Amino acid sequence: RRVKSAVPAGTSNTEPLNSNEKLYVWILSIVSPLATQAIFYYGWRKSLPQKSKSANTIGWIALLVRGALFYLL
Numbered sequence: 001r002r003v004k005s006a007v008p009a010g011t012s013n014t015e016p017l018n019s020n021e022k023l024y025v026w027i028l029s030i031v032s033p034l035a036t037q038a039i040f041y042y043g044w045r046k047s048l049p050q051k052s053k054s055a056n057t058i059g060w061i062a063l064l065v066r067g068a069l070f071y072l073l
Helices: 019-031 033-044 049-072
Strands: none
Touching: 019 033, 019 049, 033 049
């Protein structure tokens, strides 16, 4: 919410996720990949398109990791 509110209304920011943001997205995606992926993607897609795409990719990878771990264990 803090990141999105820093972008002026009607504009978009094309910066990628920084290391702290990636860490937060990874941690949340491991806990609940689909919910986290949807929240970040749909919440950021208009004002922060690059960050939303990165968060979406991390969510899919986390979902695959969780599926592989579930299948193997």
